[in-house]
Amino acid sequence: MTVAGAARANPLDTFGFGSRGTAMGDAQAADAADFSANYYNPAGLARARGFEISVGYFRATHELETNGKSNGVDPVAGLVGGLVLPGKVLGVPIAFGLGLHVPDDRLSRVRDLPQTEPRWELYDNRNQRVYLAANLAISPWPWLQLGGGLSFMAATTGTLDISGEANILNVNASQVRHEVDASLGAIRYPQLGARVALGPRAALALVYRGQFSLDLNLTAHLLGEIATGSGPGQGLTTAYYALQSASIDAYLPQQVVFGGSFLPLDRLRVNVDFTWINWSAYVTPVANLDVALDIPPPAAGWPAGITPPTVPTKTPVVPLVMSDRIVPHVGVEWTAFDRGKWKAFARAGYSFQKSPVGPQNGVTNYLDRDRHTIAIGGGFAVDRPGAILPGDLRFDVHAQFDVLPISLTLKDDPADPIGDYSAGGFIWNLGATLTAGFR
């Protein structure tokens, strides 16, 4: 038996962080200066003009299908938020930032599947988890900002113990006790960023996000009496079954982002990012199983019609082949309205990721397709809305639409249990973010 491991990666890679960044196609490396810089580029935190706190919500609904039928991939929805706390040390601007995504369905999800079972590898499990980032940034010169910190992701490990009696002639007389011991932990990975202002109208940025992987170890022990009845002398033998599953529960490939932000017009900002994702290092999400089964035959042999189970033949693991990708992001922001204390913005963005997953014409079925992301959004800002808030108040909304064009997967083996299929679909992501700035 071979089963596939569970969640890999990061909901922010897929759905962005905050409505402004999402609406601009996630092209934010050289532009983000609010809480979203905790993800897009921690160096941007040093550009904050004062303490800011943000809170928002988004919901991404998957409409992913195979053979024209929805696969029911869970939505990703939850709270996003964070804060930026700027200050000065020896006259040098610094800032501390926190970013947070808390899904409202589950904190983490573990799933082991046979390697042959179709699953939307990049959308099913991997985005169902908590994200927390803590960063520090510094601006040693007005034209340079540097930042870095750690991101934390939730991960799960567990053990299952079963013991009891199995009555092979009277199932209702069987008694099984089980004990589940699961723990929700965290894993950290680094991120670093730099931003260079080329003048008041242009800036460049470079961001590195580290990879992480977390082992998922599941163990199961089954110990019990096999009997033909509950009376004395009816016990046949004592069976022991042990399973040790070792796989990668969480894997995020390292990424490097090179981005630019430009103001060709006073009211128009254009951002462009290129993200290199080291998908080729992706760890095959398949567990190595070690199974031990010990069922000594009864002294008088097995009763007629009873055939003891045997250890299933170990299935060879078929590696998941993925390719590195450079993902272009482009975003624009137009200041549609600027009257004194009131401002309004219109935003749009686009990105494209060619699927990193290799052909699935063999026994594995890691579903994925090229992804076109189109986003729009808007926002308004009001400066000094009241005495209680001596800064500004910003409200942003976004609508992101991902298209995964439907295409065919053809199987080489006509006896393949899955067979040919079409796959594709789309994803809707809607959300809003409210930011309060204090000067």
Next chain:
Amino acid sequence: MRAIVLLATLACACATIAENAGGDQNLPTSGAGPFRKLAGAEVHGTAPVLLDDKTLDYRSPSALALGDGTDVALYFVVHDAGGHDVIARSRATDGRTFYGATLDLGHHAPQVLAADQAWEGPDLAHPSVVRVASEIWLYYASNGSIGLAKSTDGLTFTKLGAPVLAQDALGPIDSASVAVLPDGSFDMMLAQAGAIYEATSTDGASFTRAGTVPVLAAGSADESPAFDTLGVADPFLAPRVTAAGRLQVRVFYTGFAAGEAGTASSIGFAARYGATGPLERAPSAVYAIHKNERAPSVFEWQSGSLLYVEQDSSDATYRVLGGAVAPASITLPLPDPYPPSP
């Protein structure tokens, strides 16, 4: 500031208790299993047995869909009062609860076909039922050849006077399964001398062998796990057009291998793309429960596939019909009441 706190509170209040995880609905499948035997809550009586009678000695099921849902007719071989093998029919609206089953008191599956032709022996065997336009055609084996009977209601059949494929130098034909291909032609998989051969026809009434080389023979001796190394038999032909538009000729069959008490059988699967050529076997059995299961027939509906087999009774003294389902992960609803008619 109060507004911010209010909004944050509202956002936090959106948190809910997670429902069961999704992502595994309507997954693609070629309908080829692996199958799991029906569970206790999915059948009346003792799972996975669907039809059980020591006197009738049920064997060789052949399923025919009666609609888009789970309404299915099942043809099978039973003993008649004289001890000869005849073909009878039953029906289940849920694919599992058959008219005339043991617990369906007062009902008996009606006999629809018995041996009465000059070329036939005293027994009929291995029905294979297929819908052709508005008719139901029932192929059967007798005396080493394959015959055909036609019906408009599925209960009253009229036989052709001669076999559609007679035994030849390869020996008697043990069983055959016929299906209509998308181009309207008829394809037959037949078991003969421990292997599976193929024959074709344009009208379904006269078949011509597609060569003398089997499309599926016994598996190689080094096969692991071994399940059909001693021979293959009882083909069930189930062609389909894949999502990519390719013709996939699927064949379920009985595989024989050495077992602890002599020969053991289980259900295998083989297939090919296109109308001609040898079949590629799946590397392991798609259904194996150590009950000498054999003679598969598969009924597919939107949510899954039901596999019908003949297998040993609980005391291994006669044969019963059992059921299995794929994908193995689905749970069937509680069984329907017994249908009022066959």
